[in-house]
Amino acid sequence: MTARVGVVTFPGTLDDRDTQRAIRVAGAEPVPLWHRDKDLHQVDAVVLPGGFSYGDYLRAGAISRFSPVMESVIAGARDGLPVLGICNGFQVLTESHLLPGAMLRNNHLHFICRDQKLRVENADTAWTADYSAGQEISIPLKNIDGRYVADERTLDELEAEGRVVFRYLDVNPNGSLRDIAGISNAAGNVVGLMPHPEHAVEPLIGTGRTDGLGFFTSILKKLVTA
């Protein structure tokens, strides 16, 4: 048997098909989930992919968080269901209060698309177990609202508990506090990040590297051996 990983499509989601492909490339089975459908169809994990759900109206992720599927995702996440939020998915997770903090407009005010170097700070989460702590990876980054902010106490707490999962290296592309690119919840089952691992899973496509594949093999191993 293999793991079944759900991929949510909201209206305005863009990277759902890419994420399904990445899950397939890793050897798991992608299961499309629809925003209006509360039923998670017995998936073993869920990815909230990137895009501009609901046109980013009001605030990125602000409306999606109230969609029927998110009720089940939020409840599942509290019970330990592995959830990964990429870019807009990360924004949905902060809006849902599954992860602390928020994303503001990039400090240079432009959309930025680049190959971004990251350091994996925590290799113990459900989504990073196939990496080693301190490992450097390069995956695409593409957003306009990517500047991670939180109050000092929250930031200190995240640092102290090892919940800063990824940090930007070389260049901080958007002014994120403490170079934070991704974080997890206390239990480590919920992870959110701005860069896009699903765009770096095949040697020929995109940046020509496969540094993002580890996210999906991590969850596969965890689920199959669990």
Next chain:
Amino acid sequence: MTLDTVTNAEKTPEADQPWAELGLKPDEYARIREILGRRPTGAELAMYSVMWSEHCSYKSSKVHLKQFGEKAPENDAMLVGIGENAGVVDVGQGYAVTFKVESHNHPSYIEPHQGAATGIGGIVRDILAMGARPVAVMDPLRFGAADHPDTKRVLPGVVSGIGSYGNCLGLPNIGGEVVFDACYQGNPLVNALCVGVMKHEDIHLAKASGAGNKVILYGARTGGDGIGGVSVLASETFDDAKPSKRPAVQVGDPFQEKLLIECTLEIFKADLVDGIQDLGGAGLSCATSELASAGSGGMRVELDTVHLRDSSLSPEEILMSESQERMCAIVEPGKVARFLEICEKWDVIATVIGEVTDGERLEIFWHGEQIVDVPPRTVAHEGPVYDRPYARPSWQDALQADDANKLARPAGGDELRRQVLALVSSPNQASKSWITDQYDRFVQGNTVLSHPEDSGMVRIDEDTNLGVAIATDGNGRFTKLDPYTGAQLALAEAYRNVAATGAKPLAISDCLNFGSPEDPDVMWQFAEATRGLADGCLILGTPVTGGNVSLYNQTGDVAIHPTPVVAVLGVIDDVNRRTPMAFAEEGQLLYLLGDTKEELGGSAWSEVVHSHLGGLPPAVDLERERLLGEILIAGSRDGMIDAAHDLSDGGLIQAVTESCLRGGKGARIVVPDDLDPFVFLFSESAGRAVVAVPRSEELRFNDMCGARGLPAARIGVVDGETIEIQDQFTIPLSELKQAHEATIPALLA
């Protein structure tokens, strides 16, 4: 205001009508009266005025464009040709690809962000309407002088418009161009290309047939934006004395368009559509008349059923509105329920606004009263045609006599070095990554190559690795010097760029940007350029599948450089074989393919060093281009070349600089014995490329070039961290990188 019904029009033949304000000429208005046998109603006048505009009717260009059909090369790959929303090309394995390049020049000058954004929206809907999933976009852009204050208003707005709209649609932006020239100061060129993929059986056409079939309008509500966009904006010269035209620019909502794409693709999949048309320029006037004109029978529309954003809109305004993100479909009655259900799933508003009739008229009603009764062909396809006078401009000979080959040349290595740095840091030759990094090039997960590579390439089948490549090119300077040759050079460059990445060129689309057709000088440029392009396509075997003409690109009496932009589509059987531009492997041998002659007319060097434009453009030899293409494709397929870069603007030194910086490796170059170092570095002779050949393949590669008769000169080796031109100069890569990359951010960031 009382409703101007057909009955009313019959009763009041002498009523005053605003035909001149709507852009119609006296004889055009007279012709409408003749067709109808009475004066048109207000709604009919609105429809004719937008559909007979230059932008929609191609009335000044048609007589020249027909060469693209008459001289079309035999090509089995063409599935749908000129005249539909976009042409369709067979790329093998059951796949069909549709692509088109279009202009949104005038709106983008007035309101750069929305103008450019809705340019993307429009071309994407054209591709969607053919039945295809859009898979990538590209943007050939031209602005005024890089350091002009207004460029700082227009360029960032255009780039943010393209970025915000395209990025929100989830379409990778994989290429295009950015060119600066003072001639575009008041008329920036914002061209947009979209490419889409489908299976052969999924092709859809814009026609309304089958009496009783329903006409469904779906997508965004209709508002008051963009009224008169095609007739007022795109078909006239800008004039400071007239009132602001900003309300004529449409406002886009990419979120709505994304829903429209997914909704439409699901509708296609369920086989619910008989004919389909997007709403772009001329809005409902265009969609209803074109669908009815291309189909069998007539059409009846209840205009008051259209969902409005603003309930105060008059029927004339509804017919002319260019509100974005709307489509019109012809659906059998039994399939309407399922159609509406899919629209509901995607939160897309859909309304049955009419039906196909067995008559021959397009009839439109407003709350039960008839306001339009016209033969649809007279609106959509049988508009006026002008064979406008043209003549070779009186200044053309003097321009060509002002020979760039006689300009002062650098004396010695030090001055050559300085001029190389000036060239690679000049706005036109500098890196454009500050711009292209604002576009998503990764989304959809199929991007194999994107800017600054020679062509953009996407995979279209994950199992077989079939892919397509597209490059767009144009050179207004060359075309000004000689429009016939300039158009062929644009074609040759795009063709070469596609071949350089290992793909086989199949077909082209073009966007012809020119000044006012009422100026015989401009009309001569247009006639020469179209003739050059048609002749060139015949030799290269690449038919024109469609495109767009943008005229009236001039401020006062001063026209832009004639700027035909050519997009070439190619196919590659296995994207693993693609050839990138980066010199990345030390020790690989650099070969210059083709002949280098003393050709500096219109060159980047003459512009950067002497601010000069004169003489003749480089000569074109399309048979040679074809041979070069075959060598580049064979070299890629058989693993003989690891990198390739075409030679164009800036000549050899520009190409070597770009490939070295891309790969992070230097090069040692030797000037061939028979060439002057300056000519070797800066000449822009066509039909050339530089390739990196692994040492193990050198013999085989040389044999191939020798056997086929393509000149191939070994000019150096990939090595070190400098570019060294032996006996001339050396420049560290770090210095070149700084020079190449700092210019654009310094001007615009």
